[in-house]
Amino acid sequence: MAISLKEQVNQLPSKPGCYLFYNEKNQILYVGKAKNLKNRVSSYFNKVYNYKTTKLVQEITRLETIITVTEKEALILEHNLIKQHKPKYNILLNDDKHYPYIIITKEKDPQYLYLRKIPKKYSYAFGPFPDGSHAREIMKVLERLYPLRRCQGHLGKPCLYYHIKQCSGACFQDVPAQYYLDMIKRVRHFFSGKNDDTKDLLTIKMHQAAQNLQFEEANKLKLLIRRLDWSISDQNVEFLAKKDNLDVIGIYYQDDYLVITILFYRQGKLSYKDSEFLVCQKDQFQETVRLYLQELYQKIALPPKIFINEMIEPTELELLYGSHFFYPKTKKEKIMMNLANNNSQETYQQIIKRQALEQQTPEVLSKLQNLLQLPEIPYLIEMIDIANIQDEYVTGAVITYKNGKPSRNDYRKYHIDIPQQDDSARIANVMARRYQKLLATNGALPNLIIIDGGLQQVNACRKELKALQLAIPVIGLVKNKQHRTDHLLDLNQKAVYLPKDDKLFLFLTKMQDDVHRFAITNFRKRQSRGLISSILEQVPGLGPQKIKKLQANFPTIKDIIAASPEQLNEIIKNKSTVNVLQNTLQTIK
Known part of the structure; x- marks a missing residue:
């Protein structure tokens, strides 16, 4: 006869070791270590914890223990069990936190690689990059400005990338070794902070894109320039040796909220920053930080030095990793730690503000109702946009917000193939297809429709609604010459300008950015499929x-x-x- 979970806990020994919690499907939920197994495991069932731990306890159906001689053995065993099983309640990093690297391969004709793990054989590795998409953007810049081999090589003729100046030419010719040495030297300068040439080249491309009315590309380059840390040169610790690689772990802890910030110093420069927001009670603080760092350094290479906040107890970390962890002692080290701690506090404040803003959503909708004099709060809002280039692959997009939040399951895209080549006709086409179907299926109609466009597009929308005998309020959101939200057209077709820091303006801007992103993403998918078709x-x-x-x-x-x-x-x-x-x-x- 199987004994109950309570009886299992009562029978635990008061010895060091590891404990494993299982669910009804016999999956390992959590692995922990303890100096006293009986006391530690009992604490899960006789204390009030946060939501995550409470949910864990509710899922436990049985437990196992592994007794060790010392607590040090338990720590190492716990580390290995977590690596092996990856229990869901031991995962502290977000699922998409993989910290990629940009690698230059070690071969006759080297190439760039975007990898989440550093291979054993490589010439250079740059990173880690906390934001994966940021790393991809940087690699795209390197491929454009400092091309290495980009094809498989030895094709007997130039590849497509060579024609657009993004391949060294290894596809059809012997590339001199000196060429690669020069390119790699420039890349190393780029990552070591000697990047004025790269910045100038990107700035020229940004201005060219803007002059060609390629505002999205220009804005992408502008953000990339800003991200690449030229703007934080005043925060760089210039007194570090040029070859120093180290991490700084800052902490901010308040009201059971923990923010951990990692500053990644590479080649003596502050290269990247990442922060993680966690919930933990005071008696879980050390364990939470330790498990977070264990998970972090499974994903990225361990640097020679890691400076940690004095709130962190290093003993168990040193047992796992050796003498890599240090408290800041010199003035220079304390400057770096203050920067990390200040970033943690700033992240905490931003998250708390964001949570407060989410609670203010009803207030924003009420303000929109009052501004437009709507008969009811616009609980269900739909916004429409059109994406195309030179009248090809025209794509319509409709996004839906419910109670001020995106309802992505209700987003819809429309392929538009009509003889008329103006946005008014295209919006009318989307309107007819969208709302005829809602009427036919008895679907929920919106309280408000927003058109990404001006008077002409709004009138086309109203005309189509009239044909469908629908009385739904319609307003327009108009962009300026820089392709950013400028003002709205109200129900009387009058321009209404809101302060740029107004909560309603920020809400409408978010919707406009969201519908544009959805439209352009689906347009690009169609464009890509069209390119494939033309090749095939x-x-x-x-x-x-x-x-x-x-x-x-x-x-x-x-x-x-x-x-x-x-x-x-x-x-x-x-x-x-x-x-x-x-x-x-x-x-x-």
Whole structure:
């Protein structure tokens, strides 16, 4: 007969060791270590904890223990068990926190790689980058400005990337070793802070994009320039040796909220920053910090020195990692620690403010109701935008907000293929398709429709609603020449300018950015599929049906390139055509 969980806890020994909590599916929920197993495990069931720990306790159906001779052995065993099983309640870092690196490979014709783990053989590794998309953007800049090999090499002819000046030319020629040395030298200068040349090149490209009305590209480059830490040169600790690599762990703790900030110093410069917001009670503080750092240094390379806030007890960390952890002692070290602690406090304040703003959503909706004199609070708002370039792959987007928050399951995209080439006709097309379906399916209609556009687009929307016999209020959000939210057109088609720091203005701006991002993302997917089709149409033996099947099974060019001949032949049913296809794709690898 199986004993109860309470009886299992009562029978635990008062010895050091590890404990493993299981759920009803026999999955390990949590691994912990204790100096006294009986006391530590009992505490889970006779104390009031935060939401996460309370939820953990509710899921526990059984437990196991492993007795050790010393607490040090228990610590090392716990570390290994967590690495092996990755229990969900031991995970403190967000799922998308992988801290990637940019690698330059060690080979005759080196290339850039974006990797989450540093390989054993490489020439240079730059990172870690706390924000994965930021790392990808940086690598794109390097590929454009300091090209290495980007194709598989030795193709016998120039690849596509060579034609757009993003490949060294290893595809068709022997590239001098000195070329790679020069490029890598510039990349190393870039990451060591000697990046004026790179900044100048990016600035020129940004101005060119703006002059060509490519505002999104210009804004992307502007953000990248800002992110690359030229703006924080006053915070860089210039007195570090140029080859110093170290991390600084700052802490801010208040009201059971813990913020941990890591400052990554690479090549003597403050390179990157990341912060994590956690909830833990005072008696869990040391364990929470230790487990967080254990998880962090499973994901990134351990630097020679790690300076830690004096609230952190280093004994157990030193047992796991050796003498890497230090308290700041010199004036220089204390400056770095103050910077990390101040960043933690700032992150805490921002999160608390954001939580307060979320609680103010009803207030924003009430203000919108009063401003427009609506009969009811606009609980359900829909916003419409159109994306296209040169009238190709025209895509309509509708986003839905419920009670002031995005309802992403209700977002819809529309492929628009009509002879009229103006936004008014396109908006009318989206309106008809969207609201005819809602009427036919008895779906919920919005309390307010917002059009990303001016008077012409708003009138097109109202005309279509009238044809559908729908009385839904419609307003417009108008952008300025810099493509940013400027003012709204109210129900009387009058311009209303709100202060830029007004909560309602910020809410409407967020919606406008959201619908634009949704529209442009789906437009780019269509554009990419169109590019694939144009490439596949050049292959003799591939007709419309086979192209359609290929795209259904391999959504991107990379997927088709990565497919084996056998996989391709399952669809194409002709080995000669498969060979022609693969030869065609060689030029764009």
